[in-house]
Amino acid sequence: xxxxxxxxxxxxxxxxxxxxxxxxxxxxxxxxxxxxxxxxxxxxxxxxxxxxxxxxxxxxxxxxxxxxxxxxxxxxxxxxxxxxxxxxxxxxxxxxxxxxxxxxxxxxxxxxxxxxxxxxxxxxxxxxxxxxxxxxxxxxxxxxxxxxxxxxxxxxxxxxxxxxxxxxxxxxxxxxxxxxxxxxxxxxxxxx
Amino acid sequence: xxxxxxxxxxxxxxxxxxxxxxxxxxxxxxxxxxxxxxxxxxxxxxxxxxxxxxxxxxxxxxxxxxxxxxxxxxxxxxxxxxxxxxxxxxxxxxxxxxxxxxxxxxxxxxxxxxxxxxxxxxxxxxxxxxxxxxxxxxxxxxxxxxxxxxxxxxxxxxxxxxxxxxxxxxxxxxxxxxxxxxxxxx
Numbered sequence: 001x002x003x004x005x006x007x008x009x010x011x012x013x014x015x016x017x018x019x020x021x022x023x024x025x026x027x028x029x030x031x032x033x034x035x036x037x038x039x040x041x042x043x044x045x046x047x048x049x050x051x052x053x054x055x056x057x058x059x060x061x062x063x064x065x066x067x068x069x070x071x072x073x074x075x076x077x078x079x080x081x082x083x084x085x086x087x088x089x090x091x092x093x094x095x096x097x098x099x100x101x102x103x104x105x106x107x108x109x110x111x112x113x114x115x116x117x118x119x120x121x122x123x124x125x126x127x128x129x130x131x132x133x134x135x136x137x138x139x140x141x142x143x144x145x146x147x148x149x150x151x152x153x154x155x156x157x158x159x160x161x162x163x164x165x166x167x168x169x170x171x172x173x174x175x176x177x178x179x180x181x182x183x184x185x186x187x188x189x190x191x192x
Numbered sequence: 193x194x195x196x197x198x199x200x201x202x203x204x205x206x207x208x209x210x211x212x213x214x215x216x217x218x219x220x221x222x223x224x225x226x227x228x229x230x231x232x233x234x235x236x237x238x239x240x241x242x243x244x245x246x247x248x249x250x251x252x253x254x255x256x257x258x259x260x261x262x263x264x265x266x267x268x269x270x271x272x273x274x275x276x277x278x279x280x281x282x283x284x285x286x287x288x289x290x291x292x293x294x295x296x297x298x299x300x301x302x303x304x305x306x307x308x309x310x311x312x313x314x315x316x317x318x319x320x321x322x323x324x325x326x327x328x329x330x331x332x333x334x335x336x337x338x339x340x341x342x343x344x345x346x347x348x349x350x351x352x353x354x355x356x357x358x359x360x361x362x363x364x365x366x367x368x369x370x371x372x373x374x375x376x377x378x
Contacts, residue, residue, distance in 0.1 A: 027274045029303045031262025034255070038300045040312050043321070044273060049305070104341040143304070143323060144344070147332045151319075151342055155334075 004067040007058055009116045013097055018064050019056040019112060019132055020092030020160060021046060021153060024080050041093060041154060046146035053133035054149060059094060064160060068130060073162060078125045095157030103152060109137045245355060247290055252298035260284055265307055277307035279326030283349055284309040287322065287329050291358040296320060296373045317373040318365050333365045337376045
């Protein structure tokens with residue numbers, strides 16, 4: 001069984017890597033109940049209000065790696081519980097690093113670098129070896145940077161949806177994955 | 193000029209404005225003042241034609257204004273994505289009333305944590321976003337049929353060429369003066 005990818009913290013991030021911005025459910029405006037739904041990602045998902053560095057997760061070396069994703073889901077859910085009002089983790093907006101950095105010759109220029117997070121005391125799921133930061137060299141305003149970032153993720157990336165039980169976007173659940181692994185293991189064992 | 197219809201709120205604004213201007217002018221006449229020498233002929237003056245253009249109301253405006261009004265932060269609530277500040281709501285209302293006929297679609301509106309209003313205008317050809325804060329409006333937009341860098345502009349509150357700025361922006365995005373997104377020529 002292949003091991004989960006362990007990125008080296010000091011190695012540069014590959015341009016083929018997939019990085020994801022966590023999406024949490026955001027409350028709507030109180031007066032918009034009759035508003036037609038266009039399925040637009042809120043710009044709030046891409047804002048980093050306290051830091052010029054935008055937090056991302058490294059989801060795979062060239063495609064999204066299921067083991068990495070499974071490892072990250074409880075960490076994302078924990079983050080959702082830490083907001084002032086608890087938020088549900090819904091998935092990631094995902095993009096290839098090469099589509100995020102230097103998309104245009106002019107501004108804004110984005111850089112992505114690894115910044116793993118160590119475990120906070122004894123708190124379970126508080127570490128994240130897949131954590132990365134994106135930094136925009138030109139845009140000082142976080143709303144302006146968020147608009148550009150959302151544009152890049154929406155236009156050149158994809159959405160990786162995760163539901164409450166940790167389902168993958170293709171409909172398989174963690175339980176299904178477990179039974180699939182068990183079946184594979186059994187077949188191999190019988191074939192010996 | 194393409195859009196010249198005047199909505200009722202504009203007539204009321206104009207009437208109030210004219211009345212104030214008239215009374216101010218009457219108050220300021222000084223009967224003992226000497227004639228000011230006419231030296232204007234010596235100055236290099238350039239006269240620009242000034243045209244006033246009013247927006248044509250669109251079918252979605254009343255609904256969006258109601259949604260904005262229903263989302264204004266009540267005094268007992270804290271600022272959050274669920275509420276708009278009164279300043280942002282006022283800026284957004286002014287923006288929409290002044291430019292609704294130039295905009296490509298009915299907007300979907302969101303709030304930011306600070307109570308700013310984000311309006312998303314979406315068609316199959318383009319996406320345009322406006323963010324109304326207490327200080328003005330930020331516009332961001334791109335076409336789906338090309339890979340160029342998005343356009344963005346910031347219009348300060350009180351700018352006297354507000355409509356012209358929005359018109360320039362929407363035209364650069366390929367929207368005609370009736371708010372219709374046009375197919376790209378290439």
